[in-house]
Amino acid sequence: MSRLDPVRGSAEPVEHNARTIAALAVNPGCDRRAVLDAAGVDKRKTARHLGRSGAFGRSPFAQSRENSFADLVKADGAAHLLRLLRERFGLSLSEVAYVDVSDAGADRRAEVRHARTRTELARAAEGRETTGTLFDNPMLKLDVAGYEVYLEPRVIAFQVRGRFHVVEIKSFPIVDDQADAAQVSAAARQSAVYVHAMRCVFADLGLDPGRVSHEVLLVCPKDFANHPTAALIDVRPQLSVLRRQLARLKRIDHILDGLPAGFTLDLRPDAAGTPTRPAAELRTALTTVEARYAPECLDSCEMAFFCRDEARAADRVEALGRSVREELGGLESVAAVLALADGTASPTDDQQEIAARLRHVQLLYAEAVA
């Protein structure tokens, strides 16, 4: 029983996956998101209950494309993948073995599959064989804010010459050796989650976590065909962000200490799962945990529209974007910016410089428009 259970209330915690864990790292300074995620609160349901759900969700077409490409890569004993690995790591034909970790018999429970993954990885790690081994369908485990989260990656772990690599399969194309930067960095963030989880398994087994490489093999369709190609990407920066954020979730106690007694984000679902808690009450509870809204949240957090309403109602400059806030000298509120620009408020000592700048801009603007 954790302190976080009453925060979530009666609902089951939402399951994390690499995508949601990677999203944690996008806005590490946000207490609200930290509490919601640590407690496993269903953010989408919460946002919907507050009437501020955005256009989240994935297209069924994107989903089925992703699945069909992954199936293709892994078809016939991962024939495509073996080819790519041989090319990339310079292995000869006979050198790659294939182990399907999900072949654990009838028992498909996560714990069982995780145990088998550990056994297989340990055996490979101790064996020091020079041949490559491919581990399909591994089940990894990660500690997220005191909860055990199982990750069932579509990825595969590959061991060669004592080093382990994570393989990530994505369905966006690499056209003429170039891929969309935003999609590559999203893939890198997710792969970092797997690298981290695998390193945790290694540390747990008493092995050197450094044997899990920070270089991830990204498998994507080549050009416009369904033919897979691969590239190595370095996920060290993403790993350090992720580690920081996971450590922060462990220190969630500090945030909880600052919250009133009896604080809960329970939606009080009825037997059919429909929330019964008055929205106004939920809103009040949410606003006691501070958010750090930035427009980038709109792409990565289901609560973003709610937080944006709040930021706008509070007249916060940050709602206009972090770069705008920087340009405006870090002033917090729109009212403060305008008062300094109009000269209706007298600046404090550390506002002298930005105040002078704003008045200058205002003057130039008025002259130019006149």
Next chain:
Amino acid sequence: MSVLTSLMRARAVRRGRALPVATVRHLHLSPRPLVFVPLRLAGEAAAPLGAMVGADPADPRLLVVPQPRNRELRFAFMAELAEVVLTYLDGFGAEPAGGERFADAPQILVPNPKGIAFIRLLGRSTRFRRPDGPYPVPPSVPRLGTWLTFLAERGEHAGSSLLVALTQALGAHWATGQSAVEDGNLAAQLGWIDPPPGLTGPEAADAAEDPLRTPPAGPDTDPGFDRLVLERSIAAYDESGSPGQVRAALRTQLEPTWASMWQAVELLRRLPDAGSVAGRWERDRTAFTREYRRLAEGGAPQGRRDGAVGAAHRLARLEAAQQEFAAQCAFDDPLAMVEHLLSGKAFRGTVVEVDAARRIVPPGGKRASCRPLVVVEAADPVLIPPGKTVRSPRRPRQRAEILRIEGNRVTLQLLDGMGRAAVPEPGSVPEHGQSVCYADLDLGGGRRPPLPALEETPWTHGGPPAEYVPTDDDALEAWS
């Protein structure tokens, strides 16, 4: 993003309406642009799903791919698109040959930068196709692909107006009360700039963000629409072979954006042309003319990658265009100059002394020339070091050298732009008491880095590249 735009965003919040951040229009706007709103199938790289295209607001052409995974149907779509786009392009190239450039050039407008990226991908996926061989396509398809590639590449040049994303065009002229991220939504941005009667900017933007009321401007469709409508419509096509349902579904997604596009065109049209727009458009016309003639002579599609020299040239061109565009905007528009005034790259002031008759023998010269002295009392801090050459928006062709700066007194020596006579032409020298502005901005027109010719590519860069000839492999590339 400049301080000016940031401050105006804050003001727009308070006002509930966007504010102008430009006094003139910095892009060319064709009297007859081709508006193109493409959609693609989610999860696919370059699988077109549909498009609305046309040069007449009252008569859009709706093109759809009823089963986007079907290769034949995709090429049928591309052929249909080619018919519209190539007819439009040919309308500008039908002049008698010989002249340096055609009198006008096409202009294609898309909603947002992602639309441009999609055009580039469509170009890449079709320009190598062939009308003969195992997977023949209509000859118009590779021709369209080559043109789309040309347009996307030309669109990278700052200040070029052949292919324009309207969210960017609007964002360069208005500051809304929302963030740049949210300005990526054309309808929301328009909501702030030109809300419908009875609504404030934020109210209109809010309505525009609801995908049910305002479908996204593409190329990505709303996932909810995909799940609830599109999937079923495509299934209906697979069963019946009639594209009616897909057409009706996509029409609902495209029509609102079509209207937004023309609304944005109208708003931009109300702004007067900036002074340098005609010159930049002339370059666009030259580029279009060259490409048109190259293709008319059977020119090959662009290669997959640039060679070393080609890439260096391209980079130099893009950098020069960027620098020149920034300078021209500042000289055309006092609001664009604000940024440079703040950063100390420009200053304003009043002329307090003039020695118009000054003649000296310039260093290295033989005869005495006009070198009038002008002393300006600067109203802004001057951070430009003496020895630099500056120009004034009032006389952008005249160079003035900063001789010294004493306190706020800047002494300038005029170098040219005064005619050939022994005394400066009337009006070519600033007068006593006049307000002036001088800026250290590069208007371009010179100093290209000396790059070797293609056949002299050094061995460090792979040596002279083989001439690009499209291969059979290129033509047969799968598009699955």
